[in-house]
Amino acid sequence: MATKVAVVGIGMTENKSRWDLSLPGLYRLAYQRALEDCGLKSEDIDAVAFGHSPEYFEGVNHPEKWCGEAVGALNKPLFRVHTGGTVGGSVAIAAYYLVASGKFEVVLAISGNKLNETSSAQIGLSTVYDPIMGRQFAAGAPSAVAVQASKYYSQYGYNEDHGLMVAVKNRNNALKNPYAQLRIPDYTLEGARNTPMLCHPLRLADMCPTSDAACAMIFAAEHRVEAITDNPAWVLSAVAVNEGINYVDRDWSKPIGLRKAAELAYERAGIKDPRRELDVVEVYDAFSVQELIWYEGLKLCDWGEGGRLMESGATRMEGDIPVNPSGGTLCANSIGASAMFRKAEAALQVMGRAGEHQIPGVRRALGHGWGGGIQFHTIMIFGKDKP
């Protein structure tokens, strides 16, 4: 039987350009804040799960070599995990596994990136494509997601307004989140429609910003939790699934890998009706339209109903299933930290410590992440009550 595990401390840096901090300095800040959040000292951490997305962004390979001491991993086990944009989620899940295994009691998960250190994050993202069979035609991440968007809109009779509605919702939510990068007052659908068409059918408004940020979460075994905090976020389930990439009959508008991850996560958390039993959801919406597709993958609605769920208002801050009250990845994207931000935000909601964007009375929250060729998915569900 696996050890029960809770999140006891969280540290975030603000998402923005950070010319005042080196990469190790950025990681150290997130780690320091996580330690202060739960009153632990660096010597209390048994092991570190370390994440960072493609090294191309900073042009420094093997960053765990450079940043080890900044995350307190001196003469301690340090494990590097890498799944592209999903990495923050994979790292959090790895840290959870390390504690759940019973081999470690208190483990740090930390992940980040400084996207502003490259002249073009999209050149870096183009190098994730197969160099012989596809890189020649792609244009970074936007072109891949635009292909997903074209398929989704056309398949279900939606249009670009449906994605832009997500942008408007999340940008307005971000006004309440001091860690978000895009905090634009009076953001309207009309304004979003007037932004340049960058990768049809995606406009500038449909896309995330380029951020420098790190995020840290401290996971502790059940028998250590009480001495650390009286307000933990218990891990109810943690699931990672690789959907594959150019697999047979792939339908970008139907993320079967996410659906599988969701079904496993709900089963392990004892959730039968996610829309009713979850109180808040944070999804990795690097591009607006993806939030609609993830609603469906996560079974918040049926296949094809994501646009209508958005139209209904159910996923707004005051709706019955709020999604991305933090503003989501659409308002802050360092890539390396983004999938962990989704988990950390979900955990903070359960702890009742999300600040101005706190949803009242949260007992269960889900945090999602995606990465790779729109293929890796991670889900963690947190609960106020010990499982």
Added chain:
Amino acid sequence: MKKTELLFLKEDVDIPYNWAAGRYGSLFLTRLRDEGKFIGNRCPSCGKVYLPPRVVCGPCFTPPEEIVELGDTGTLVSYSVVNYPFIDPETGSRRPIPYTLGYIRLDGCDTYLSHFVDETDPAKLTPGLRVKAVFRPREERTGRLQDVLHFKIVD
């Protein structure tokens, strides 16, 4: 404390690579170059045809050993009209815009090929259109996917 002057260091990195196309990839590219033909490979277990050909059928974890010759027509599965200035990692210079990235399912295969489509008006594009490969002349072909100039809409 006196305010620190914040510095940053600039460096351009240029590292050449040689990527092995592998046995199936090489067969695919040489047939493309020499004969102007697409080949895929079929999984003996589930019968699905992969293009470009690959070393393993994911669901069956079986090598798709049977080579299948495919035609030059197919269906546009999805697409995007790229309209933002973008540095091509292959050339280091800006790729001309707008251009259309298409995912094409050639007739008789079960996976997709990404390539250029020679139509950049979104009003004229929709998933499901019929497309046909336009090859470069034989003397210009070098054994790359760009030996196909683009796909054109034939609907």
